[in-house]
Amino acid sequence: MIEVTPLRYFVSAFELGTISAAAAAHGISQPSLSQALQKLEETISSTLFLRSRKGLQPTAQGHQLYQHAQSILGAVQKAENSFSQNSPRHLSLYTSPDIVLKPFRGAFEALRRTCPGLELRFELTPAAAELALVDQSCAPRGHRFHELVREPYVLALKKSHPLAGTRTLTLGDLRSLPLIERRYCPHYDAMRAELTLEDVSLTAAAEAVHDQQVLELVRLGFGGALLPAGHVAQDEAIAAIPVKHPSLGERIMGLAVRKTASANEMFRIWLSGFTGGSLSM
Template sequence: MDNRLLLYFTTLIDQGTFTNAAKKLHISQPSLSSAIKKLEENVGLTLIERNTRKISLTIEGEILYKEAKKLLNHFEQVHKEMTRLKKEGPLELKIGLIESVKFWLPKVIASYREVNPDVNIKLREVLGLKQVEIALQNYKIHLAITNQLFENDEIDTVPIYKENLVALLPKGHHLESAPTISIHDIKDDELIICQEGFQTRQDILNAFRKSGASPNIHFEIERFETACSLVEEGLGITIVPENYIKSNTQSAFSMKIISDANLSRTVYIACMKNRYLPPVIIQFIEETKKFFEQ
């Protein structure tokens, strides 16, 4: 399939009219119309409804448009990467992060930089499911370190470690001296929890559901940092990854294992399937896996 025809087709849909699309592509309207007809002949399908004044796609046209945008984007990124490699070499690594990686990621990066001292590393927080998917699909990041469970066949995940989820209670809480607690012990406390779209929220709600308890949700947050601050002010309790608070020794809250819930989460490296990954990306993935194997 001719990339040029796909470009003409997607530009027509994006621009909305043959006039605007032809202008954008710097070709004549008859040439654009001819190209669209040729594309339809090539695929053997009608792609555009021609009985309306407005550009409208058939069902087949919608499918081709969606896939063509992916193909063209991928082709453009590979072309850019090849051009950059010729001039500069493989010098960039873009990583999407969740908050709890702070306890180990600097160690991995330090080890990685010993072998790749010239790589420019860009770290970006990507927390919710949709945020991770969009960042990967749109080439904003090469890979994501995430606990999200994907139902997207285009994304590949490699589990790297498992971490416990623990409850944080404000100082002076009536369970402060308890060695462990249960879900039922905290079901009436004001709960600070992640927003919709976060896997940790789903894990916590599932634990309450299995225990036959209903959570008393009072705050919905995006970052664990915010949740911890609210707990320190005595505004409720929260449940966070144990690794997130490992380095926090001066906090005004107490950490408790939830003994009856088996609350934990798996952290993955996620990247797009069937996409070119420069050697520096593959090296980082291998360095991360080696860190946890050791």
């Protein structure tokens, strides 16, 4: 008999493509998830995945089971929802000031589709949240960090700016350029230190409290900003120019998940809607 929990593990492995990602989505170890998949294959006497260094490749039987699993787990979710109508589900979230939500639209839509009536509550600190979108350096204790993307910092400028067509810049090229300050960024002090070493004194055009403000100020032409590349990808009004400097660095951004069954389940659903790899807008 097929059990629901291994079936959920299978669906995550099918959708995410690797054992490691599926295990992280459920908050279990990779060996535990591999063992569950093996038992599932034994139960139905079929091989579900071809395994390689590149990840998992579903077999024909894997595709067939995935279609059945969608119906089975959908029915289970519907039954669970019917008994919890009087007790709506809640999810507490935190997004750091250097995060914009638009690139994660698919992930939030997955929550809405899977958990109708889910109440989202945004917290003021990452430690208070079940799920926290943060830089790796800001992940709170008591949470496990799941890396989503690594992205470099670029200079964001309004596309009508004279420098917008430049292929690359150096830190020295920023000397006469008004920039929008982002003191809340975890890498702000390190960036300022690199500018000091290069004897670059910046002109502050504005000081923002979160990156959504920064993006709007850049679009309006108030100045430039050193921003994560994903913020400005495919933005028709903003040019993203690489800054050539070995120590400017990149950020490792991801989701910090509280170590509870409820948070793990919300994380699994959220991750199923995340497009991954690129945070293009």
